[in-house]
Amino acid sequence: MTFSPDLEQFRTRVRAHIANHRPELPRLAGTRSPDVETMPRYRQWCASLFTEGLLGSDWPVEWGGEGRADPLREYVVDQELAAAKLPRPVGAWNLVCGALFDYGSPTQKEHHLPRIRSFDDLWCQLFSEPGAGSDLAALRTSAIRVGDEWVVNGQKVWTTHAHVADFGFLLARTDPAAGKHAGISAFVVDMRAAGVTVRPLREMTGSSDFNEVFLDDVRLPADALIGQPGEGWAIARTALAHERGQSLREDSATDRVRRLVELSADDGPVGADAEARRELGRLYARSSVADLLGLEGVLKDAAGHTTVYDAPVVKVLFSETNLDINTYALDAMGARGVLTEGSPQAVAGGLFQDAFLWARGFTISAGSNEVMRNVIAERGLGLPKG
Known part of the structure; x- marks a missing residue:
């Protein structure tokens, strides 16, 4: 297969960026998280891929993108990072941005989207639970409105990168009387909030990149809700579709x-x-x-x-x-x-x-x-x- 002249020009840009900004970072297998000591360099490297326009071209123009997805460009970036043995951006950044584009409030977009592109914030996905893995709609983590806050209680598991994440993209049940798909809502969670406990799971790989997350009376501000109550399932589907389209291979x-x-x-x-x-x-x-x-x-x-x-x-x-x-x-x-x-x-x-x-x-x-x-x-x- 031969690439078009535009795509070859883009490949040249990617290679030049790698040559000029190559970090001393290993390319890790699977979904391994960056080491804490290398995290500042890792964040800087990931941010540079967005700043140079190598990633995130599908983002709306007002948020730094070109407003169009280009799978062939993403394929070239994948190829070149793999050939250079350099790490890719990890975390739920490509999941949560899809949710915020379509359902986020102006305040949520203004605060979170620039920090996602700059990798000032690393995200994790708070979806799976011990009793709701393949059947995600069976989740039981609850979020109850109390005054101007949501009080969250429950447990998540297999949460990749939770131990290094700044924020979590949470699905919780806000209406237990509704149908199991209809009673779910989506939230932004500060992973350092009181009541959030992260326990890494030791894997046979020797690393601990998956985690259990316990949410005990975690109080979220009212504006932590993404979209409207009960829209969580639709928001998750939108986000997952965006993730599947943009995930690096x-x-x-x-x-x-x-x-x-x-x-x-x-x-x-x-x-x-x-x-x-x-x-x-x-x-x-x-x-x-x-x-x-x-x-x-x-x-x-x-x-x-x-x-x-x-x-x-x-x-x-x-x-x-x-x-x-x-x-x-x-x-x-x-x-x-x-x-x-x-x-x-x-x-x-x-x-x-x-x-x-x-x-x-x-x-x-x-x-x-x-x-x-x-x-x-x-x-x-x-x-x-x-």
């Missing part, structure tokens, strides 16, 4: 296989025998299909021709191919496959060990692959529900 699966080929050269730690070559060839073929389907999705998005099953197909193929690549890598390394980053004997600095620990999560997050297969079967192929 994962690294190329074929690049990971190429790295394995480099390691296998000259009878390296991954092996270079005939069976290894055959397996690497199979993985490269699968990863090429995954990458090309991802690119097809970008092109369909740019042309306005996406379907409800496009993203699930790519998600299933990428996540399962990615898992198989990293599983093969560790198996081929033998005893050295147990060595993680930080060990001087770890192969490729522990790259594949870290990726393997994250890989299973990709088959579950953003909708488990079992659910995605149902979407593909029922909505894509027209098969009857099981």
